[in-house]
Amino acid sequence: MSTWIAIGVTAAGCYLVKLLGLSVPAGALERPGIKRLAALLPVALLAALIAIQTFGEPGGHAPALDARAAGLGGAALALVLRAPFLVVVAVAVLLTAGARALGG
């Protein structure tokens, strides 16, 4: 049930901000400070999510270096080499699986 609550709140919130952007008169959100913050917010959130989902251990343990780090390292390299989106994700998945198979 609580999962459905989370889904409902996320769906409603995400839809409303999309509609807000399309509907407010131009200029209302155009203050440079707000624009800068809006640009930096996803940077902070994405970076935090990457760190937690790559190094975090569920259950309150200290961050750990495991097969996922190898996968993300590969994805980073693929990005530097300008690989397409799907290739980047595939590299991460395959390297993580490979590292695990080798006992990582």
Place this chain on the structure above:
Amino acid sequence: MAEQTHIRAAAPEPSARPDAAVVRDALGVGVAVGLSGFAFGVTSAGSGLTLLQTCALSLLVFTGASQFALVGALAAGGNPLMAAAGAFFLGVRNAFYGLRLSQLLRLPRAVRPLAAHWVIDETSAVALAQPDRRAARLGFTVTGLSLYVLWNLTTLLGALGAAALGDPGAWGLDAAGPAVFLALLAPMLRTTAERATAGLAVVLALVCHPLLPAGVPVLVAALAAPVVLALHGRRTGRGDSARGGAVSERAAGDHKEGER
């Protein structure tokens, strides 16, 4: 993108970009990103969400980063409202895409509530890259439609396939979520402020992770954005914005408008 500039420069009038070229670009983005819904379906099912819940997310939320963030936080045992808050804050950027798209597309009032659902990274990128309104509308519609249909189909297939795959961790599929985030983040890291924000957010997240309940560290790390903005503003504001840590609009204005 260089190709588009070239076409625009060569064309005698702005509306000369052929529809076929717009559709080709739009489908390329729609299909490539649409296919990664498979990774979401598998991740979501592996996080313990039911088939219905997984499909509801892709149908109703339809903004990938928020979806991955939500199932990740729920899988880690996070409070549902904390998890939703993290996903919501990631979705806030879509409001700013909408702002730019509304001026570009000039959609009729009746169409806006429908079009709003498709205002995401990919549709905005394609629409904003077009030389005129007609091409932008076409690019937005084709990207939105192809991405929406494929993303939901591949979500369904991924969630169904997850049951056959068993433990997604064994296949390395738990790395799909962070890899998607990395691919989204990489093009955002252009200025010092952006890199500093990312670095501070990583430190905050990893320090808070063992100490705070799941979902909360991401929200704490979000504070990296206003902190860096305030510090950056103070450093470049040169005296005229010494009003505490208030965000200096002048500093913000120092950055090029076309940057985003």
